[in-house]
Amino acid sequence: MINSDSLVIVPAFNEEENINGVINELKKYFKNILVIDDGSEDNTALIAEKLEVQIVQHLFNLGQGAAIETGLELFLKNKFYQYAITFDGDGQNKVIDAFNMVNLAREEGLDAVIGTRFAKKEHYYNIPIFKKLILRLAVLYERFFYSVKLTDAHNGLRVISKNITEKNILPIKNHDMAHATEISYKLFKSKCRLREYPIKVEYNNKRSQNPVNAVNIAFFNLFRRL
Template sequence: MKDFSDTWLVVPCFNEGSVIQDVLSNARQTFPNIVAVNDGSADDSAERIHAAGAHLINHPVNLGQGAAIQTGIEYAREQPGAQYFVTFDADGQHQVKDVVTMIERLRTEPVDIIVGTRFAKGHQENSQVPWIKRLVLKTVVLLSPTTRRLGLSDAHNGLRVFNKRVADEMDIRMNGMSHASEIVNKISEKGWRVTEHPVDILYTEYSMSKGQSLINGVNILADGIVGRRLK
């Protein structure tokens, strides 16, 4: 088994008590170092995170995904031996096998950050991606010259791996979904070497019910536009 003791998964969590323990337990079979940020959840997420054996940080109130990711990165980058970092969703959409491949690429290729994509050229698109989600995500790319210039096709994909340089320089200030656009802008501003990696997103009935609504799509689009204006 490969050694990933130098790798930390950062998992933002808001009201994911029904799935978070299974998600973390499965990930910990490969990645022993996980910090989950319980972002003001009203359910038993904190207890489930603790039961899974992950490091737990509690936000007393809900601050948003961007804030939770920043809190997790700040914790992880201070841990001895931490060299590689992963942003990983709490709802079971992201696949450990993709993280393994992305980390191996990060170790061997001249890049600082690898962003997952559902829309890579030459890679069959996941037919499970809801049409409204696909439309919104591709519209966000079209509206962002920075995203296009960097060659990114899926800027709001939450699965990212990056090295210590990126972790040390990461300072997310946009608390909501617009943090994804902010990260893209930081890649450009700070000169981080970036590439994409095709990933498989597992759309379950649970994740679809939580994050694939029309309102969610509109929020992503609106936050992306705001993030662009605040650059």
């Protein structure tokens, strides 16, 4: 079966409109899909259950960081899994990118592959201007405070090996959106074999994160200390 050594972790919160499409698309390329229903108040879990994928339900909303942490903990418990793929449940990421990223990790023996929207011009022309500006500032912020040298900050699509997850990523302290900086920081701190991979993100979903949330992320990252 395809990609049986990988687990796709899909954190989802109130994604009943998108989860069906996301899972069906993922099923074409991946055998193991784990949906973390982060306390959704709609039918997200019910829809995912019907699609016969593994589901973990949080009793209430804890944040995307907590959802990913739960997924990674389950990932470590399975002896056959070698790569965890974090994949947004809102349908912004392309499954083909995840597929290519895990292949790249496998072929080149990488510990982590992180998606970037800023490697190719045709990939970032559709990003709203304000969001683009905030993302650029976030890249500088991560570089300045955490020495994280990535071209994209807060990209939800990443492939992480079992070894690095076990030794460096867990536990995740930031259970909100600030987890992305924490994961990048830990990856860089571990000096693992890391590569960025150009991906395209769709911005059709109106529930996409508000760029102003970057202020919260920056504050809590500094306040919590990574």
